[in-house]
Amino acid sequence: MPRREIRITGYGGQGIILTGYIFGKAAAIFDDRYSTMTQSFGPEARGSACASALVVDEEVIAYPYLRQTDVLIALSREGYEKYIDELNQDGGILIYDQDMVEPQELKGTIKMYGVPAARLAEELGKRIVQNIVVVGFATAATQLVAKDAARKAVESSVPEALIDLNLQAFEKGYEYFDN
Amino acid sequence: MTQTKTTQPGSEQELKHPQDHLLRSDRLPHIWCATCGIGTVLKCFIEAIDRSKIPYDDIAIVSGIGCTGRVAGYVKLDSYHTTHGRAIPFATGLKLANRRLKVVVFSGDGDLSAIGGNHLIHAARRNMDITVVCVNNFIYGMTGGQAAPTTPGTAVTSTTPWGAFEPAFNLPQLLEACGASYVARWTSLHVRRLTKSFTEALLKKGFSFVEAIAPCSTLYARRNRLGSGYDLMKFYHDHSEIRHGADVNEVDIGFQDKITVGKFIDRDRPTWLELNDQQHEATLGEKYYRHAETIAAAAEADAAAPPTGTAEKTQDGGKDSGKDGGKNGGKDDSKEGSHA
Amino acid sequence: MARADPGHVLTGSHYLDGDHACTEGALSAGCNFIAGYPITPSTEVVERFARRIPTVGGTFIQMEDEIASITAILGAAWGGAKVMTVTSGPGFSLMMENIGLGAMLETPCVIVNVQRGGPSTGLPTMVGQADIMQARWGSHGDYEIIALAPQSPQEAYTLTIEAFNLAEKYRTPVMVMLDECIGHMTEKVVIPEADSIELTERRKTDKPPGEYLPFAVGEDMIPDMAHAGEGHRYHITSLTHDEQGYPVMSAEVQDKLVRRLCDKIRNNTDEIVMLEEDGLDDADVVVLSYGITSRVARAAVDDAREKGLKVGRLRLLTVWPFPERYIRELAERVKAFVVPEINYGQLVLEVERCAAGRAQTILLPHMGGDVHDPAVILQAIEEAAS
Numbered sequence: 001m002p003r004r005e006i007r008i009t010g011y012g013g014q015g016i017i018l019t020g021y022i023f024g025k026a027a028a029i030f031d032d033r034y035s036t037m038t039q040s041f042g043p044e045a046r047g048s049a050c051a052s053a054l055v056v057d058e059e060v061i062a063y064p065y066l067r068q069t070d071v072l073i074a075l076s077r078e079g080y081e082k083y084i085d086e087l088n089q090d091g092g093i094l095i096y097d098q099d100m101v102e103p104q105e106l107k108g109t110i111k112m113y114g115v116p117a118a119r120l121a122e123e124l125g126k127r128i129v130q131n132i133v134v135v136g137f138a139t140a141a142t143q144l145v146a147k148d149a150a151r152k153a154v155e156s157s158v159p160e161a162l163i164d165l166n167l168q169a170f171e172k173g174y175e176y177f178d179n
Numbered sequence: 180m181t182q183t184k185t186t187q188p189g190s191e192q193e194l195k196h197p198q199d200h201l202l203r204s205d206r207l208p209h210i211w212c213a214t215c216g217i218g219t220v221l222k223c224f225i226e227a228i229d230r231s232k233i234p235y236d237d238i239a240i241v242s243g244i245g246c247t248g249r250v251a252g253y254v255k256l257d258s259y260h261t262t263h264g265r266a267i268p269f270a271t272g273l274k275l276a277n278r279r280l281k282v283v284v285f286s287g288d289g290d291l292s293a294i295g296g297n298h299l300i301h302a303a304r305r306n307m308d309i310t311v312v313c314v315n316n317f318i319y320g321m322t323g324g325q326a327a328p329t330t331p332g333t334a335v336t337s338t339t340p341w342g343a344f345e346p347a348f349n350l351p352q353l354l355e356a357c358g359a360s361y362v363a364r365w366t367s368l369h370v371r372r373l374t375k376s377f378t379e380a381l382l383k384k385g386f387s388f389v390e391a392i393a394p395c396s397t398l399y400a401r402r403n404r405l406g407s408g409y410d411l412m413k414f415y416h417d418h419s420e421i422r423h424g425a426d427v428n429e430v431d432i433g434f435q436d437k438i439t440v441g442k443f444i445d446r447d448r449p450t451w452l453e454l455n456d457q458q459h460e461a462t463l464g465e466k467y468y469r470h471a472e473t474i475a476a477a478a479e480a481d482a483a484a485p486p487t488g489t490a491e492k493t494q495d496g497g498k499d500s501g502k503d504g505g506k507n508g509g510k511d512d513s514k515e516g517s518h519a
Numbered sequence: 520m521a522r523a524d525p526g527h528v529l530t531g532s533h534y535l536d537g538d539h540a541c542t543e544g545a546l547s548a549g550c551n552f553i554a555g556y557p558i559t560p561s562t563e564v565v566e567r568f569a570r571r572i573p574t575v576g577g578t579f580i581q582m583e584d585e586i587a588s589i590t591a592i593l594g595a596a597w598g599g600a601k602v603m604t605v606t607s608g609p610g611f612s613l614m615m616e617n618i619g620l621g622a623m624l625e626t627p628c629v630i631v632n633v634q635r636g637g638p639s640t641g642l643p644t645m646v647g648q649a650d651i652m653q654a655r656w657g658s659h660g661d662y663e664i665i666a667l668a669p670q671s672p673q674e675a676y677t678l679t680i681e682a683f684n685l686a687e688k689y690r691t692p693v694m695v696m697l698d699e700c701i702g703h704m705t706e707k708v709v710i711p712e713a714d715s716i717e718l719t720e721r722r723k724t725d726k727p728p729g730e731y732l733p734f735a736v737g738e739d740m741i742p743d744m745a746h747a748g749e750g751h752r753y754h755i756t757s758l759t760h761d762e763q764g765y766p767v768m769s770a771e772v773q774d775k776l777v778r779r780l781c782d783k784i785r786n787n788t789d790e791i792v793m794l795e796e797d798g799l800d801d802a803d804v805v806v807l808s809y810g811i812t813s814r815v816a817r818a819a820v821d822d823a824r825e826k827g828l829k830v831g832r833l834r835l836l837t838v839w840p841f842p843e844r845y846i847r848e849l850a851e852r853v854k855a856f857v858v859p860e861i862n863y864g865q866l867v868l869e870v871e872r873c874a875a876g877r878a879q880t881i882l883l884p885h886m887g888g889d890v891h892d893p894a895v896i897l898q899a900i901e902e903a904a905s
Contacts, residue, residue: 063818276598
């Protein structure tokens with residue numbers, strides 16, 4: 001798979017950075033590819049806009065930033081509005097939380113996949129795993145990384161006591177796409 | 180190096196400073212002016228080292244810059260002459276890297292309380308296990324007599340030609356507030372008491388601070404027409420008041436005013452290293468990789484005591500007001516010790 | 520060569536940012552003392568150290584400022600520790616006087632600067648490369664310094680180990696000139712087995728107390744070290760000093776000392792310098808870069824080659840000492856150097872000096888906040904090649 005560029009956006013506290021980290025780790029550590037995760041740092045705190053960016057490639061990554069987004073994962077309206085114009089109109093993929101984002105008619109051949117991630121997370125009793133539901137869903141929808149690699153990345157990136165919960169969230173998101 | 184001098188035709192007598200064992204006599208004569216108080220303070224300190232029985236190899240001296248900063252160069256111990264104001268952080272690193280060391284900062288009032296003031300207060304707050312000797316001559320000597328944070332109001336210096344007007348630091352008050360374990364002040368006339376305080380400070384766990392008021396006749400006294408070296412000693416004699424345990428809020432020093440001296444603070448607080456160990460042991464338990472050696476353990480382990488100090492001929496000056504606060508200070512000790 | 524202690528080394532593949540990788544490099548190198556002060560974007564380095572060191576064996580202390588931090592690590596080095604401090608622009612400025620003390624006392628230590636945009640408070644959370652000259656010249660007086668510039672979290676790890684090795688070998692402060700991009704960029708970092716990590720040990724004196732002269736040197740001009748408490752009862756001073764460590768205020772001793780402080784590094788430039796070259800054999804144009812900019816440059820060079828341009832790439836892993844001889848020789852056979860930097864022209868001055876008119880030198884400045892647009896570098900390559 002050639003170079004792919006992913007933007008993940010939402011607000012602070014949704015686990016946006018962790019989501020990027022998990023995809024990046026899945027690719028670089030468990031999928032034998034290269035990945036670079038960057039994030040915009042600012043004095044922002046919880047509740048304000050937040051984004052992470054990921055490049056995944058078969059080859060060593062020189063330029064580590066996004067030039068044209070292939071996948072946009074938007075968990076907030078603000079983030080969606082800020083980054084939607086970056087998304088490649090020719091085959092780009094938009095993943096969004098249905099309850100947070102209402103996408104407009106998009107130009108070109110952008111594929112859109114909505115998931116009620118916050119609601120699915122609440123069904124597991126913990127809204128905090130919303131982002132992991134998204135990881136599962138996006139793994140299925142984008143084939144960015146192998147499912148097994150993504151699972152391992154989730155498993156190795158969350159606190160030990162919460163591994164089971166997070167894996168359930170991952171599966172729930174993955175299955176939601178399959179259904 | 181020992182100097183030899185022919186005293187009679189045909190006979191050679193070896194002339195040795197009584198503290199030659201701890202002085203770099205190959206670096207003498209020193210740079211200090213005649214009647215400067217630093218040499219006297221250093222002599223008391225060296226005597227205290229011997230009394231403390233701390234092995235010489237376990238002591239390190241760190242100085243900043245200035246007249247007193249030169250002390251590091253004259254003491255035959257591991258000694259570091261660093262940059263202006265930075266002796267305390269250097270000493271902090273040295274201590275934390277080798278807990279066995281007794282680390283002493285020996286510097287002046289400008290070095291410690293102006294440019295190094297931030298380090299001074301934080302080292303006291305941490306109760307870092309070091310001893311700080313501050314020779315306070317109320318002025319910047321090395322650079323030619325400028326005002327210091329310790330210069331009392333109305334004193335003339337080269338940068339306060341019409342008289343100083345900024346309020347001066349009351350160093351014991353400052354150090355008490357920051358959390359020092361031991362705070363004492365003497366003048367260079369109080370050689371026995373100063374020596375005793377140095378000894379106590381060296382053996383005190385935690386941050387100990389001894390302020391030694393010392394004359395600068397070349398600059399401070401001359402600019403303020405305070406007379407000769409003898410006059411300065413006479414002033415200390417007549418105007419010092421010994422008050423152990425005095426309220427540190429009341430020991431500020433005005434221009435040519437009473438100098439309250441004594442041991443003001445002597446209390447036990449856990450040191451930075453103790454707290455560091457305690458906290459990590461409490462939270463990490465067995466996983467904490469502890470550097471075992473503490474000064475106490477090191478001192479205990481060392482039986483080899485250095486030779487004791489030489490006889491001291493100078494008599495202590497100052498009158499004892501008898502107003503011993505008793506809270507923090509010990510009893511007056513005029514009969515103490517190994518003096519001849 | 521000594522080997523790393525397995526207890527310090529987090530062997531395995533990790534997904535780490537450059538700051539955290541730097542901490543792991545320090546730990547692998549045996550660093551057991553850091554004094555630091557929080558400053559964005561470097562704080563993660565000390566945060567990780569503070570978390571890791573109590574179970575590894577060593578001390579972290581958060582000092583009252585950066586002046587105290589640099590000075591405390593110098594003291595700790597003389598107490599026998601392997602030491603590092605970490606900062607960014609404003610803190611780096613505060614450290615300068617005592618970086619000079621480190622050079623003067625020939626104290627092995629590592630100083631990490633995760634560069635951000637300046638001057639002054641500038642861009643605390645965004646990238647800059649404008650401290651490169653300060654790294655070389657920031658403290659007063661003449662001295663030489665070693666500075667390394669990683670381009671990835673992996674190199675933040677390996678070059679931090681290298682920094683410790685160089686510091687010990689040459690008894691000098693060594694700087695790791697990270698930048699905000701590398702510091703906050705997360706990539707795979709492979710940490711090898713401890714026994715495959717080579718460490719340069721501090722060369723201690725074998726002289727007994729009484730015979731040891733702290734600044735006496737042999738042919739390599741690097742004195743053997745002794746720590747406080749080892750019985751030598753020496754004197755170490757920031758004043759100009761002789762072999763014994765005693766202050767001597769004379770032009771003669773000054774000449775001898777300053778020459779040695781500089782030459783012990785200058786004369787070993789070829790040995791110290793690490794650089795990466797790519798396609799220089801038939802290059803007309805060379806893009807010279809370091810740190811994050813080298814990755815942007817690489818993207819531009821790849822694009823230029825696709826267009827059939829003869830363009831080579833030269834990346835400096837060692838920024839100081841500057842590879843003078845190498846650049847001089849290269850200038851004989853290329854048409855131009857293109858030098859992109861996230862500053863208004865710093866290392867380009869060295870390139871220009873060494874090229875001395877034999878090749879054109881083209882600065883591509885970028886003031887910071889983000890990296891160059893690769894298209895700008897590509898355009899400069901095209902112009903230089905035509």
